[in-house]
Amino acid sequence: MSADPKPMILVAGLTKTIDTQQILTGIDLSVARGETLVIIGRSGSGKSVLLKHLIGLMTPTAGEIWIEGRQIVGLKERQLMPIRKTVGMMFQGGALFDAMSVEENVAFPLREAGERNAQTIRAKVAEALEVVDLLGHEKKMPVNLSGGMKKRVALARVVITRPNCVLYDEPTAGLDPVVSDSINHLIRRLQKRFGVTSIVVTHDMKCAAFIADRVAFLNAGRIYFNGAPAELMESTDPTIQDFIQGRARDIE
Amino acid sequence: MVLIRFLGRAGTSAVAVFFSAVKYLGDLSVLAFETLSSLAQLSVRWKLTLHQMMEVGYRSQLVVIVTGGFTGAVFAAQTFFQFHRLSMDSAVGAVVSVSMFRELGPVLTGLMVAGRVGAAMSAEIGTMKVTEQIDALRSLGVHPVDYLVVPRFLALLFSMPLLVAECVGIGILAGQFVAVKMLGVPEVYYVDYMLRFTALRDVKMALTKGFVFAILVALIACREGLNAEEGAVGVGRATTEAVVVSSLAILIVNFFLSLILNIFYPAG
Numbered sequence: 001m002s003a004d005p006k007p008m009i010l011v012a013g014l015t016k017t018i019d020t021q022q023i024l025t026g027i028d029l030s031v032a033r034g035e036t037l038v039i040i041g042r043s044g045s046g047k048s049v050l051l052k053h054l055i056g057l058m059t060p061t062a063g064e065i066w067i068e069g070r071q072i073v074g075l076k077e078r079q080l081m082p083i084r085k086t087v088g089m090m091f092q093g094g095a096l097f098d099a100m101s102v103e104e105n106v107a108f109p110l111r112e113a114g115e116r117n118a119q120t121i122r123a124k125v126a127e128a129l130e131v132v133d134l135l136g137h138e139k140k141m142p143v144n145l146s147g148g149m150k151k152r153v154a155l156a157r158v159v160i161t162r163p164n165c166v167l168y169d170e171p172t173a174g175l176d177p178v179v180s181d182s183i184n185h186l187i188r189r190l191q192k193r194f195g196v197t198s199i200v201v202t203h204d205m206k207c208a209a210f211i212a213d214r215v216a217f218l219n220a221g222r223i224y225f226n227g228a229p230a231e232l233m234e235s236t237d238p239t240i241q242d243f244i245q246g247r248a249r250d251i252e
Numbered sequence: 253m254v255l256i257r258f259l260g261r262a263g264t265s266a267v268a269v270f271f272s273a274v275k276y277l278g279d280l281s282v283l284a285f286e287t288l289s290s291l292a293q294l295s296v297r298w299k300l301t302l303h304q305m306m307e308v309g310y311r312s313q314l315v316v317i318v319t320g321g322f323t324g325a326v327f328a329a330q331t332f333f334q335f336h337r338l339s340m341d342s343a344v345g346a347v348v349s350v351s352m353f354r355e356l357g358p359v360l361t362g363l364m365v366a367g368r369v370g371a372a373m374s375a376e377i378g379t380m381k382v383t384e385q386i387d388a389l390r391s392l393g394v395h396p397v398d399y400l401v402v403p404r405f406l407a408l409l410f411s412m413p414l415l416v417a418e419c420v421g422i423g424i425l426a427g428q429f430v431a432v433k434m435l436g437v438p439e440v441y442y443v444d445y446m447l448r449f450t451a452l453r454d455v456k457m458a459l460t461k462g463f464v465f466a467i468l469v470a471l472i473a474c475r476e477g478l479n480a481e482e483g484a485v486g487v488g489r490a491t492t493e494a495v496v497v498s499s500l501a502i503l504i505v506n507f508f509l510s511l512i513l514n515i516f517y518p519a520g
Contacts, residue, residue: 052387055391056390057387057390057391077390077395078395080390081393081394081395082393084390084391084392084393085392085393088391088392089387089388089391091384091387091388091391092384093383093384095383095384095385095387096385096388097380097385097389098385108392109393112392112393112394157392
């Protein structure tokens with residue numbers, strides 16, 4: 001546990017059951033301000049479900065979630081809306097609004113925040129697109145973008161309002177190694193430039209090793225390991241080693 | 253024994269149907285409440301509402317005109333064939349006009365809009381749901397009801413009465429054309445009887461029904477879209493359900509609405 005008296009995000013005893021399947025069983029987690037926590041784990045281990053809880057998109061079966069000292073479990077959708085403005089989320093497929101161009105997508109949070117000045121909006125959109133290296137693609141529609149570009153636009157849409165914390169759901173999944181690397185650099189750059197707290201869900205070990213201040217390994221609905229990346233690499237625990245080396249155990 | 257088991261199973265499924273119907277009504281009530289509380293905050297997105305009015309109102313006109321026109325025409329012809337044997341040719345206009353206003357106009361417009369607009373709405377919202385765009389909206393601090401449901405709800409509420417009026421108007425004109433120009437009913441009598449038996453109460457009935465059907469189509473289509481399940485199958489099912497449920501709802505509600513409205517606007 002972190003020594004910070006008021007962590008960015010604090011999770012206590014988070015349990016989630018969907019139908020009869022227990023996805024998360026008592027997760028305790030604390031993320032300090034400015035820290036980059038990488039949550040790793042196999043597909044279906046509940047990583048994305050955990051992430052969606054942190055911004056109130058899913059309601060836990062039991063447990064507490066505190067964001068900047070405020071308990072969010074039990075809040076109504078309209079009460080969550082202001083909190084969500086301080087925590088951004090980048091979705092696995094980008095989740096761009098497909099009826100809008102790149103520019104409109106990125107400008108969306110600004111317009112929703114009440115910004116009406118076209119010049120200000122254009123300048124801020126250009127700045128956000130510059131961060132993700134997508135200047136000059138403003139007029140394209142999401143259907144005409146590659147997977148990596150979609151994720152970068154999604155990132156620009158998240159950072160344009162300068163949230164204190166950004167949640168990334170599989171930022172590098174399905175991308176080629178070069179694009180993956182550029183996304184990893186982007187996450188680092190955002191952290192350095194704006195000091196944002198980042199929580200990254202991934203099963204990409206290279207990504208984890210590169211960006212993490214701390215790694216949490218989610219296994220069978222529990223935090224199996226929580227510590228520095230170097231510690232994880234040196235661990236002799238068979239489950240952790242299997243994951244790092246990418247070994248399947250059940251196959252004879 | 254077999255019979256008991258059959259009855260037992262039928263009973264269980266009847267209970268299941270009953271509970272799912274109650275749950276569905278609950279969903280619709282919650283959505284209606286959310287919509288009203290969003291409207292109460294007075295932060296309507298008028299630009300999106302106008303855009304939706306263009307989609308649901310303006311672009312539905314061809315469908316509504318064809319429906320109204322041919323229904324009025326065939327109704328006039330059939331009424332004439334029956335009434336002609338009783339030498340009541342001149343009453344055709346009154347029958348066509350009153351039934352277009354009170355029943356055919358609103359119900360047929362409602363059904364056509366449920367098919368055209370309800371399907372499009374649920375497919376669009378459903379696709380947004382399964383591609384996490386709704387979650388993205390929420391994560392950006394925007395309430396999906398504010399952004400998606402309210403503009404569609406208002407657009408239908410504004411457009412539907414106009415579409416009903418259009419349908420009725422075209423139907424009456426088409427009926428008159430068929431009766432007078434093709435079947436030889438004297439125009440003066442036709443128009444005179446029509447005006448004598450059609451009154452403001454019929455117009456009010458048509459518009460009231462239009463409003464109610466607009467609410468039904470908007471809420472059901474949005475509910476289906478927002479509850480769409482994963483994948484293309486989920487969106488397909490949501491779309492089908494939206495059309496089927498809203499069409500049935502229109503037909504069922506129309507019956508009870510006719511009885512209730514007849515108290516306020518009795519047929520002349």
